[in-house]
Amino acid sequence: MSTYKNHALVKKCLLRIEEKLGWGDATEWHSDVFIELSEVIQEKTNVLLSPTTLKRVWGKVNYTNAPSISTLNTLSQFAGYLNWRDFKNKVEDQQTSKTYKFEKDQKKIFAYAAIIALVFISLFSVINGVSDKLEDFDFSALEFESRPIVKGLPNSVVFDFNLKGLDSDSIYIQQYWDVTKTIKLEPNQSQATGQYYYPGYFRAKLLVEGDIKKEHDLFIKSEGWLGTIDYEPIPKYFKTSEIIGTHLKLPDFALLDIQNMENPVQSSFHLVDDFGEISGDNFLLETAFRNSYKDKWAVCQTTKIVILGTKGAMIIPFSIPGCVSDINVLLNDVYLNGKQHDLSAFGTDLSDFKDIQIQTENKTVKVIIDGETRFMKRYNVSIGHLVGIRFRFLGAGEVDYLKLTDSSNKILVDTDFKSK
Structure with a gap:
């Protein structure tokens, strides 16, 4: 059991989130729920907390370290507060108000209030002291750059920076949208160096006292088609030559591994590259x-x-009709939760190949399945x-x-993915 400082307060914050969601007892939540929760939190806060991070906070994974302040801030914002503080x-x-109701000794009440006032005064003094310490520093002169060490995945990235003259004990690099990284x-x-396991277009940030002082784009390409079984924390990789044959598909031995998994796992095919200045809109x-595996936990x-852009992304989901309540649509700034919206347009039997068209025109998305327009929405x-x-x-x-x-x-x- 976790015994880190503020554990009881964190549990109260999680309870507020559970009450807000209305998804039932969190002890019954499975992996897919945490994937969905990650997406919901990102839509509300513009910050991505990975499903693994959420599992750790909710105690689904044996992890005794306290959550980072960035994680706590995001969870607090989602629960309806400004931040963790x-x-x-x-x-x-x-809690103090409840104590007051039962407290009859007025001297104790005033003493308690005085202590709280002193705590707040001390806290603001510390904050103001940090501000005074940094206000004269020229942050425009800060250098912050990065360079991948190799091509392909996994990839280590070297960050180069110049912090000379910066007096702070709270300086961090946030590798991308996941505030835990x-x-x-x-x-x-x-x-410093950072590890990246998936291709993508990332925004690296230099944080000082929690504020973004410098940021830049970091592009890690897939170097052709890349296949992954998305194990946590490290995926299993498959090169282009291993996944292209009659179709784009995983090798037979990889399918056998997935079939033998007791817990849900995702697999992915990635094509991340420089297509030129092509509008994602x-x-x-x-x-x-x-979908070639529909047994056990993959019945849906x-x-x-997933469509990746330099400034955002879209996620267009599909499932069998009976599972559309568990899917979610993301159109960059527009998020549609299957629990709150009718997403039956995305319900279809994927046992056989389905012809899909996704068309975007001036920020309007149209989804066509087997020649039938099923969905249209503007972002x-x-x-x-x-x-x-x-x-x-x-x-x-x-x-x-x-x-x-x-x-x-x-x-x-x-491409039709036929081997040449």
Whole structure:
């Protein structure tokens, strides 16, 4: 059992979240619930807490370290507070109020209030002291760059920076949107390294006292098609030559591994590359895929197409009709939860190949299944330039073909995945 400081307060915050969600007893939540919770929290806070991080906080994984302050801030924001400090203060105030109701000794009441006042005065003095210490520092002169060590995955990235003259004991690099993926820095440090297990277009941030002072883009390409079984924390990789044959698919031995898994696992195919300055808000994706494993925990045949941009992403999900309550749609700034919206348009039997078209035109997304327009929705914030496509299967799946065309009908990708 976790015994870290503030554990009781963290449990209260989690209880607020459980009450807000109304998803039932958290002791019954399985892995898919934490995947969905990760997506819901990201939609509300614009911060991604990985399913693994959430499992740790909820005690589903044996992990006794205290959650990071970034994780606590995000959970508190999702629960309806400004940050972790705001949550702590308001919960403690509520507890104090209850104590007051039963407290008859007025001297004790005033003494307790005085102590609280002193705590707040001390806290604000510390905060103001930190602010005074940093206000004269020229953050515009801070250097912050990165460079991948190799091509492909997994990949270590070297961060170069200059912190000379910066007097702070709270300097971190946040590797990408997951606020738990941070690297603590010392004031005299000039280099650090970070580990990346998936391809993507990331935004690395240099944080000082919790504030973003520098950030830049970090592009890790897949170097052709890359297959993964998304084990945690480290996936299993499959090169292009191992997954392309009659279709884009995992090798037979990998399918056997998935079938023998007792707990749910996802597998993915990634194509992350520089397509040029192609708008992610104006393109046509045509494909056909099927889910090749639907036993045990994969009965829903859940499959997602993830479209990656330089400024955001879209997630288009599919499942059998009876499971659409458990899927969610993400169109960059627009999030549709299957528990709160009718997503039956995405329900289809994926036992056989389905022809799918996803068309975006001026930030309006249209989804067509076997020639029938099933869904149309507008979003507001551009995803930037197109940089990647992912097929993600609960269990495993196969892709028959992929054609990707820009708004001028220029073909970016056109393959039937047949071995040459």
